[in-house]
Amino acid sequence: MTTKVSRQVSGHVVLGTLGVLCVFPIYWLYATSLRAPGDIGSLSPLPWPLSLDNYADAWRTIDLTGMLVNSAVVAVCTAAGQLLVGLFAAYAFTVWRFPGQRLLYLLFVGSWLVPFQVTMLPNYVLLSRLGLLNTIAGVIVPTLCSALGVLLLRQHLAGFPRELLEAAAMDGRSSWATLWTVVVPALRPVLAALGILLVINAWNEYFWPALVLRDNAMVQLGIRSFMGTEGNDWGPLMATAGLACLPVFALYLVLQRHIVNAFVRSGLK
């Protein structure tokens, strides 16, 4: 009995410690952003007196509103595109039998395993030739096809009752109509959960936008405006980083259950 209790206690201590380790950097980020400009280097765990000067400074220095809007556009369009491409590909892979199907699917999955650094340069060159460098479209278009989205949706569709698709065919629906009138409505919770994951993923992207956009048009890139050769302006930098994190945290707080569901359903837990 005592062993069981002590095991439970030690388990909770480990979990608590890990939790604190995860949360502490985020706390420190907001704590620093809320310190008065003169206290930025302070190691005091509590930021006191509280000050919003860093936020005001960040707002004055960079076009935060425009950057947040651009980031939102990129995140939503990327996620929507990936969801749509994933849905079409997964539907085709699940519903139809065609020559080379297995090979094509393996290629899709294989593309997930190719490091970003390998595809980065060819994509960059292509964007340059298409004249899409330094545009929001240039950030979105190359990321529209997500192997992860295809993989996860195919997994869900593989478990979709085949008789429902056949019933729709018997009831007079074409494959295209079946997708929109039967498959999508029935998969709505899955699509919503996956959509949220893809939005968060796209929102957190830094490297690719940094490569395509020369001006800091997205909030994730706006952060670097406060980094210079003569040193970093930590206060506004932390304030901007804190603001960049807020939409994701808000999304998580509101849709916590769906996000956990997305992981559980996708088998990625």
Place this chain on the structure above:
Amino acid sequence: MFRAGSSGTVQIRPVSAIQVEKLTQRFGAVAAVDDVWLDIADGEFMVLLGPSGCGKSTLLRMIAGLLPPTEGRVLIDGVDVTHAPPQGRDLAMVFQSYALYPHLSVARNIGFPLRARDMPKRAIEAKVADVAAALDLAALLDRRPRELSGGQRQRVALGRALVRDPGAFLMDEPLSNLDAKLRAGTRAELSALHDRLGATFVYVTHDQIEAMTMATRIALLNNGRLEQVGTPEQVYDEPASTFVAEFLGTPPMNLLDVTLRSGVATAPGVTVRLDLPDRDLILGVRPEHLQLTTGDEAMLRGHVTRVENLGSEEVAICAVGAATVRVRARRPIGPRAGDTVALRADRFHLHLFHPETGRRLVPLTHQEISCVS
């Protein structure tokens, strides 16, 4: 429960005849359906019967257009529809799992095929109301499938098929998910529905009771091949093979390997006079056709190993030589475990089968069979 047609609300337009010619479906080296020829007449209730994996559902799916055949043709009203998609065949199907759209209400499930045809909203509502009234679903129209019982789901699936006025109904084991009591009731209702609509039904089942009670004709399949097609009486009374003889009937037909020499078929415990040329045979007799006898007319002699009580009847399981023979009769059957029994059957209740192919041999006349004392 089903009142379709009785109030004149649900009308079925002229029904379809279905012909299947040389239909074959191979999955790699395995022939799931092998060279099947079948004529299903207008208004017929054809039951495709057979054990699991015999190819009956595959055959139905090929008729429906859900599975392209490897070989052969499907004709509906004489028109070759082998390569037509399911939408182009004017057939409705009721699936084993009912395949109700989980995100739609009962009303929208029933109206789904009509919306696919771009029918006006008012007309759809009227038609759905008609069908729902005929199937006692009027009070459930706003419910989702998950809020319905098995029997209600089955009626919704049927309603979705009925609402289209199709040329023929295809049903893939629609009663298999219902409990025994509901199944018995629904069986009678489906038969009544068929009688009222006069529509063509093609019904897949592995349940011989469903087949015997509902079918106008039964097509019995085994390993992808048609064993026999006939009325329920024909397949029961004159089984074309040992497979059919064993598949139909509870308990199944007793089959005994016998050797016919000089007009007497013998095996350990078996002695039957048959006026036929010498040969090896399989002798078949149904359990309910065997009678206990004390006289010289005994065909089988053995002892009872066990008696099973079925309620109104009993089944005596007897050891006859190395074979097991079952006798079914009203309770009490008489002998108990350990008793010696002598059994006889009327001559016209004996069946003869080829020992290698298992096919039925020529019908016997009364004169050709007799008993020896």
